[in-house]
Amino acid sequence: METLPYASTWPAEWTGQRRSGLLLFGTVFMGLLTVGVAVLAVTSEDLAGALIFAATAVYFAHLTALSLHSYRGGRHRSDTTGVRHEAAGLVFRYGAAPTYLLGAFVGMTVLALLGMSVRAAVQATTQGYVIAVVLALLAVVTGVFLAVFLKLAPGQVVVGPDGIHHRGLTFTHFVPWEAVVDVAALWAHSPVIFIRTIGSSATVTRNYLGRSTAGPQALSPFDTISGRWLAADPALLLQAVAHYIVHPQDRPELASDAALRRIAAS
Template sequence: MSESDERLPWPEEWPYPGGWRQRATATVFALLGAGSALAAVTALSASPPDARGVIMAMCAPLFLGFAAVAVLTRLRVRNRGIASVRLEHVETVGSEAVVIPYSRGLTSTYVVMTVSMLALFGFFAAVSLLVITDGEPGGTGVVLLLVASGAATLYLLLLVVEALRGGLGRGVLALAPTGVYHRSWTFTSFFPWDSIISVTAGTSGGQLITTAVYDNGTPCFHRRSRLWRQPELSLAPHMGVQGVNLSVDPALAYHALRYYHRYPDARAELGSQAGAERIRRAELLEH
């Protein structure tokens, strides 16, 4: 059990993680992944090798990825560590800030799943194209398969290009003396503390943390990629952070935002190790 799990209450608005449905989902996908891997080895080891083993080999990491996402975002939530919380210079803010990055494990899982889907859809697109160009009978079904798999392959390739150019990337939540900076998967935003009205726990999925701002507030939004519109963008000009994406217990980030919103005099420490240490120690309950 983590320190934050002992000291910080879980918001009532969020379903508590670790229910039987989430465990069942993770188990089913893990079994599908293991079964696909076993089927791939069996098929490719046959004499002659069964080509369907290639499909199973590409499906295995995809199923295992879904299992990992379920574990990381629905099961292994309250016992996340605090080692990732650190003091760092944030160029956009122009000062030091306490940084809570997105989960490295979750980011890596999404990368593996994207590569797996790219290989799978690319394989189907190549096979269907070969069938059509060879003049073999396939009918409308093969054409539809080519169109669907080709479109999916193209979209995934564009996502890879976006990631390489920096349009998509691992996010971070940064608490600075002047405000809150949030770099999500596809956009960045900054909210001065004085513009924030409240910090609340959202009722939607993903352990949503929201900050409402005044109508005349001056939040700054910058969308880095147009290929994927994140649901949190619909909250603009307010801020939404999906706690499941963070590398720490979402309750820790939630209470940190509430603490520094409620106590303006304490915000100066966010530019020093004192702020990082307070968050690591979870000394964030309201007086």
Template sequence: MDGERGGAGTPEPAAWSRRRSPWVLATMALLGVLTLLVLLWAGTGLSDRDWVRVIGGVVLALLLGSTVGFLAISGTRGSGAAPQPGSWPDGVEGVRFDYSTATYCWFSLLVAGCVLVLLGGGVAVGSVFGVLMIALAALLGWYLMVVLWRAPGGLLVSPSGIAHRGLTNFYSVPWHVVRGVEARDLGTSALVVKADPSPQSVLRRYTGWFDTGELRYLPFLVVRTYWLAADREVVRSVLAFYLAHPERRGELATQDAVRRIAEGRTRD
């Protein structure tokens, strides 16, 4: 039942083992070069005391550089951070796999860079188009504030079911409607909990339909694995283990589950 020990060295499912697209790598390289060139251009403004060029260059470099960072981290399988016993405000106790702080930082920098570029562009352009740019900047700024207010996101596995606290939403499904757990490639690697519709499922949207897209797969529960601090294969094996062993789910509210996961005993 307990099986072999798993971890970061465990072979991954085929859907997660594909090499990164050459186009993505080329884009990252191009944006990296552009970031350096923009910083050099901004640096020339120091000698001329051209503060518009300096500030504009730094903001543009922030946007380009954070895009490179976010693309780089979106291809990782997780740092192997250990799960912790935890709960969310509704009081449900379980094992919690938190989102990665590094991914939060890169994403926040990326959105903040977009906000600043749009604000600067809107002020410089003026007219109706400029007003639209400022309005979009305000919308993105509000979205970022909600993301930071909701942080940290994560996945909670409890005796009653599986809950995903996303960037701007919350979705949970009870165990009895879960039909399977799959590793999928949805543009990036994703963990898919195949669930049937249920009145016991809970869905909350905090930014309306303005979200990161996982909810379009409802009633399935989808987590983009680059958000998780824990190794994605470990998380998949935990979900698959407790789906296959309902008699063990009660331990999810205790330290026993944390020990089982740490010892790699969720791999059949």
């Protein structure tokens, strides 16, 4: 994968903005909780208790790391790391770290819910059975999300000659260039790319946790992409969409390696 230097400045909407103080507090709190549980695992004299504390510490550690990434995600980069060129166009992939952390956290949550459900059922009481059923249902719901996540991960955004393809973690969107009106930089505790669209018969949305639609109403009149999920500098995606909206004559080059060079040099 070719990596090119990239030194363009961020848009004013993303410059000098404050990150979420509440998210930072939550990250620090979860970090301290992880350390505390890890200490209990090390100092516990009971093997079963030590294993439970150790598993809990691993669980909290993943949540802490995920919170930290959510706080710091979407940072400025000095090259085109996270972007690759394919025949379909420029591919902006989701970061491997947040994808793993979310998947592992959800997977461990499913296992924890199932384990607690079994433990409650073993009590052989009415209250225990009720709790077991509730926990089992929660495990099923969370497991469905995990199955969809594993099917679609890792997410990516493809800026291609025919339009913009966005594969998230629970949905896929395609909007043709004819329906893309504008793109803008927004801030929601991290960089956000706001793509304004209009109705088009070629627009398609597939929501794996809900109803899939096609045609003019398939997408809302806008689409947003969170920069904190991208492995690349979010400004690269912003500039790519902005350039090919204004210069439709250049869109065929998205099928070649000229597109990445153009965006990196802009």
